[in-house]
Amino acid sequence: MKILLIEDEKELAKSTIDYLQSNDIICEHAGDVKSAISKVASYDYDCVLLDLMLPDGDGFRILAELKKLEKTDGIIITSAKDTLDTRLEGLKLGADDFLTKPFHLSELLARIQALVRRKQFNGKNLVRFNEIEVDVLSKTVKANGKSIDVTKKEIDLLLYLIGNNNKVLSKAALAEHLSGDMADMLDNHGFIYAHIKNLKKKLSDAGCNDYIKTVYGLGYKWQG
Amino acid sequence: MRKKLLNKTLRIYVLFSILILIISAPVFYFLTESLYIDDANEALLLRKNEFIKYSVPAMKLSDIDVWNKVNRDIKIEQPTIKLTKDSVFYKFYLDTLANENEPYRVLLTPVIIDNNLYHLKARINLVESEDLIKNIALLFFIILALLLTGLFFITKRLSSRLWEPFYAVLYQIEQFEIDKTTPTKSIETSIEEFYRLSTSINHLIERNTQIYQGQREFVENAAHELQTPLAVFQAQIEMFMQHPDLTTDQAEILTKLTDSSARLNRLNKNLLLLSKIENSQFVDKEKLSLNKVIEKQLDFFTEQAEEKNISIKKEINSETIVFSNPALTDILISNLLLNAIRHNIQDGQVIVTLNQNNLIVSNTGAGQAISADKLFQRFAKTNPSSKGSGLGLSIVKRISDLNNWTVQYSFDKDFHSFTVKF
Numbered sequence: 001m002k003i004l005l006i007e008d009e010k011e012l013a014k015s016t017i018d019y020l021q022s023n024d025i026i027c028e029h030a031g032d033v034k035s036a037i038s039k040v041a042s043y044d045y046d047c048v049l050l051d052l053m054l055p056d057g058d059g060f061r062i063l064a065e066l067k068k069l070e071k072t073d074g075i076i077i078t079s080a081k082d083t084l085d086t087r088l089e090g091l092k093l094g095a096d097d098f099l100t101k102p103f104h105l106s107e108l109l110a111r112i113q114a115l116v117r118r119k120q121f122n123g124k125n126l127v128r129f130n131e132i133e134v135d136v137l138s139k140t141v142k143a144n145g146k147s148i149d150v151t152k153k154e155i156d157l158l159l160y161l162i163g164n165n166n167k168v169l170s171k172a173a174l175a176e177h178l179s180g181d182m183a184d185m186l187d188n189h190g191f192i193y194a195h196i197k198n199l200k201k202k203l204s205d206a207g208c209n210d211y212i213k214t215v216y217g218l219g220y221k222w223q224g
Numbered sequence: 225m226r227k228k229l230l231n232k233t234l235r236i237y238v239l240f241s242i243l244i245l246i247i248s249a250p251v252f253y254f255l256t257e258s259l260y261i262d263d264a265n266e267a268l269l270l271r272k273n274e275f276i277k278y279s280v281p282a283m284k285l286s287d288i289d290v291w292n293k294v295n296r297d298i299k300i301e302q303p304t305i306k307l308t309k310d311s312v313f314y315k316f317y318l319d320t321l322a323n324e325n326e327p328y329r330v331l332l333t334p335v336i337i338d339n340n341l342y343h344l345k346a347r348i349n350l351v352e353s354e355d356l357i358k359n360i361a362l363l364f365f366i367i368l369a370l371l372l373t374g375l376f377f378i379t380k381r382l383s384s385r386l387w388e389p390f391y392a393v394l395y396q397i398e399q400f401e402i403d404k405t406t407p408t409k410s411i412e413t414s415i416e417e418f419y420r421l422s423t424s425i426n427h428l429i430e431r432n433t434q435i436y437q438g439q440r441e442f443v444e445n446a447a448h449e450l451q452t453p454l455a456v457f458q459a460q461i462e463m464f465m466q467h468p469d470l471t472t473d474q475a476e477i478l479t480k481l482t483d484s485s486a487r488l489n490r491l492n493k494n495l496l497l498l499s500k501i502e503n504s505q506f507v508d509k510e511k512l513s514l515n516k517v518i519e520k521q522l523d524f525f526t527e528q529a530e531e532k533n534i535s536i537k538k539e540i541n542s543e544t545i546v547f548s549n550p551a552l553t554d555i556l557i558s559n560l561l562l563n564a565i566r567h568n569i570q571d572g573q574v575i576v577t578l579n580q581n582n583l584i585v586s587n588t589g590a591g592q593a594i595s596a597d598k599l600f601q602r603f604a605k606t607n608p609s610s611k612g613s614g615l616g617l618s619i620v621k622r623i624s625d626l627n628n629w630t631v632q633y634s635f636d637k638d639f640h641s642f643t644v645k646f
Contacts, residue, residue, distance in 0.1 A: 009452055015459035022466070080451035083505060084551075102455035102489055105462045168465040170479075172486040182524050182558060188566075190531040216475035218465060218482070 001116060002026040003047040006036045006062065007078070008054050016049070019105040023165070025112070033057040037065050045073045046116050049108070050095070052079040052086065063093035074115040078103065104173035106164045113163045129162045129224060131208055143206035153178055154199045161212065161222035170219040196220055230383050237379065241372040248368065253361045260353045261329065265312055268331035271298060271346045272310070276335060285338050300335070303343045307334045317347070326351050389413035393422050400429055402436050403502060444499035450492050458485050487613075494615040497555070498602075501622050506549045509627075514544045514578055517557050522576075525561045534568050534587075539577040546646055548627050556623045559616040560585040560642055567640070575639070586641040593635030600631070620644075 003020065007013040008031050017027045028045075030036035033056045040048065040062065048066070052059035059077070066073060075095045079086065082100040090098060096115050099108060117125050117136060125136040133142045139155055141148045150158070160177050161169070171189035178195070200212050213221045227235075275298060283291070288300050311332045316325040327350040335344045392411045408429045411422040461481050470478075500506065522536065529536055546553070564574045564587035572588035598604040600621040603614035620642070624631040630645045 009456060011456045012452070012459055015456070015463045018463060019459075019466070080448055080455070083500070101451045102458045102485075105459055168470075170462070170465065170482040172482050173462070176486075179524060182521070188528060188531065191527050194530065215465075215470070216472055217479045218470075218475045 001046045001112075002028070002043075003049060003112065004028050004030060004036070004039055004043075004045045004073075005049045006030045006054070006059065007049070007051045008032060009051075016105060016108065019167075020109060020112075023109060023167070025109075031055070033059070033061055036062050040066055040071060040073070041069060044071070046119070047074040047076060047112050049112075050075060050077050050079075052077060052081055052090075060089065060093060063090065063095060067094050072119070074112075074119050076108075076111055076115060078108070104170070104176065106160070106167060106169050106173050107177055109167075110160050110163045110177065114159075127159060127162060129165070129211075132158075132162070132203070134159060134162070143203065143208045146206060148202050148206045150199070150202055153195060154202070157195055157199055161220070165222050165224055168215045168219055168221045174219065230380070230387060233383065234376065234380055237376060241376065245365065245368060245372070249361060249365050252364055253357060256357045256360055257353075260350075260357060264329040264348045264350065264353070265331075267348060268312065268329060268346045269310070272331060272333050272344060275344060275346075280335060280337060283337050285340065288337065288342070297348070298344065298346045300337065301343045301345055303334065303341055307332060307343060309333070314350075315347070327354070386415065389415065389418040389422065393418070393425055396429075397425060402432060440499055440502055443495060444503060447492050447496040447499065450488075454485065454489055454492060458489070461485060491613045491615070494613045494619065498615060498619055498622060501552065501619070501626065506552050506626075509547050509549050511545055511547055512550055512553055514546055514553070514557075514583065515540060517553055518576060518578065521554070521558050521561060525558075525565060528562070529565050529568075529574065532565070532568055532570050532572060534565060534572045534574055536574045536576065539575060541579065544578055544580055544583075544646075546627070552623045552626070556620055556644070557583075559620050560644075563587075563616055563620075563642070564640075581646060583644045583646075584641055586639040588638055589640050591638065594633070594640070596633045599633055 001024070003025055005013055005016055005020075005027055007016065007029070010031075013029055013031070017029060020027045028039065028043075030039050031054075033054050036050075036054075048062075050059050050062060059079070063075065066075065074097075076097040076099055077086075077090045077095045078099045078101060080101040082098075087098050096118075097111055099111060114136075117127070127134040127136060131144045134140075134155060135142075136159065139152060141150050141155060141158065156178060157174065160174065171192050174192050174196075175189040178192070196212060200210070203212075204210060211222050211224055213223045215221050279291075292299050313330055313332075315328050315330045317328055318324070319326045328347040329350055331344075331346045333344050333346075335342050389411045396408070396411075408426045410426050411418070413419050413422065461478060465478055465482075467474075518538075518540070522538075526536055560583075561574070561576070564585050567589045568574065568587050569589060574588075575584075575586045577584040577586070600617050602618045604618075621631055624644055627646075632643045632645070634641050634643065
């Protein structure tokens with residue numbers, strides 16, 4: 001998978017690139033509108049991560065350029081500016097998703113994977129990890145060919161863990177991912193423990209390996 | 225008790241007028257009377273002198289009876305008392321025509337007629353003079369009363385006209401709300417003091433509004449500017465977390481860091497939200513079913529409540545429709561529910577009551593009431609160690625204000641309740 005990160009904040013760009021590359025994603029970087037436009041004009045990307053406030057102009061210009069070039073790259077806007085107008089403007093210009101800064105890198109990765117899966121959709125939307133198979137559309141999980149009865153939240157959690165394979169995920173990141181719009185309110189991550197416990201039990205009952213590891217008090221990790 | 229400025233001046237004015245009237249009427253009466261008595265005395269003296277000069281030399285003893293018969297007001301009498309000089313006094317005589325006693329001014333003086341001592345008694349009826357004095361006093365009283373009442377009403381009208389710009393300025397100040405941008409207009413007046421008052425108050429309002437706007441923008445900009453470094457901070461922590469040789473100590477530090485960064489993030493988002501509300505970025509309103517909003521959120525909060533084994537009870541009968549901004553209504557309800565769960569006790573209870581007029585969120589919690597005065601202020605946390613942002617309730621208040629709803633806190637039978645009245 002190849003993506004383009006358009007971000008002027010060097011440290012943030014570096015962390016993002018490091019995180020994505022360790023998940024086998026080829027990541028290119030552009031720090032301003034000019035270099036971003038020349039890159040999107042020359043190459044195709046599976047996904048473009050777009051910051052809106054760039055030193056030499058508005059990120060919307062890149063969106064307009066992509067539209068003009070009739071590119072089908074998936075676009076995720078990653079911006080600190082989060083108003084209804086910005087969102088609407090972004091969607092109107094062809095953005096697929098909107099992630100407000102600050103965000104968790106694990107969340108960004110999950111969003112990229114979800115977007116790319118949607119874009120490459122060919123009748124099926126399956127995520128496989130060894131003996132586990134998740135059908136994202138029908139929201140079903142199979143282990144060793146047998147269906148497991150899981151809740152919507154548990155599938156969500158499973159996809160997030162698998163997507164961030166071998167990464168330590170903080171409870172905060174998991175909690176925010178699971179609570180969606182309510183994430184801003186959240187100050188208690190206790191409920192994550194219950195979900196993890198249930199998921200672990202269901203997977204081991206179905207004969208799966210124990211992939212979910214606890215990392216001290218910090219969080220959890222999907223270790224394949 | 226407070227009185228209007230105008231009434232205060234007029235009251236003093238009226239009191240003064242009444243005092244003047246009360247004092248001046250008798251003073252005037254007695255003064256006129258004494259003047260008239262002087263006049264009467266002089267007239268009597270003149271008659272006496274005329275009598276002595278013209279009548280006495282020609283008069284004989286036999287003429288006395290005739291004189292007394294003809295003259296009613298100057299009589300010659302046998303001396304009954306010893307008299308050496310003029311004596312003037314009041315005396316009442318019976319008026320046989322009107323059959324009543326009437327006051328007279330009487331002069332008694334010794335005269336020598338034909339070498340015999342007689343007393344001359346001259347008198348003047350004072351009845352007419354009394355009437356005159358009374359009439360004059362009355363007239364004076366009426367004129368004065370007219371003058372004073374006239375002045376009173378003129379002053380009243382004039383004052384209220386004069387003070388008009390003052391009341392206009394007063395109204396302007398009363399109507400002023402710093403978070404609502406109403407344009408100030410200066411008041412037209414030819415009076416210098418009021419003009420100065422009006423312009424300086426307008427100046428004050430403008431400056432305050434400017435400062436307030438500046439503050440608002442500052443909060444929004446600051447919150448905005450913080451987002452990027454926060455993003456860097458969070459990303460760095462996440463990268464650090466991926467380090468393969470993490471020790472327990474390091475993991476512990478990282479846990480604290482992630483918690484803090486999440487808290488910073490939440491605080492920042494709430495600040496940003498608050499300033500967005502205040503900058504009227506949520507103006508679109510629509511008809512909403514509160515029941516649906518509550519239902520939608522209860523799943524999430526039921527999950528949140530599980531940890532403390534809190535039961536959530538609904539007392540909702542019919543559907544309640546409100547006219548409000550959907551995003552803000554979501555936030556209002558989630559803040560109230562979160563508050564009810566966060567400050568709850570183990571095995572506690574939350575009751576959500578909804579009817580056409582109110583939404584009440586009650587919860588068990590600390591055993592005593594919280595002081596309500598600071599509750600809705602920013603960062604006014606009753607429990608400093610609480611993980612809350614300290615902004616939740618002030619956001620609830622702002623949203624309620626925006627919809628002209630009221631929100632109140634009460635404590636009754638171990639339940640803390642927040643009531644939103646539509």
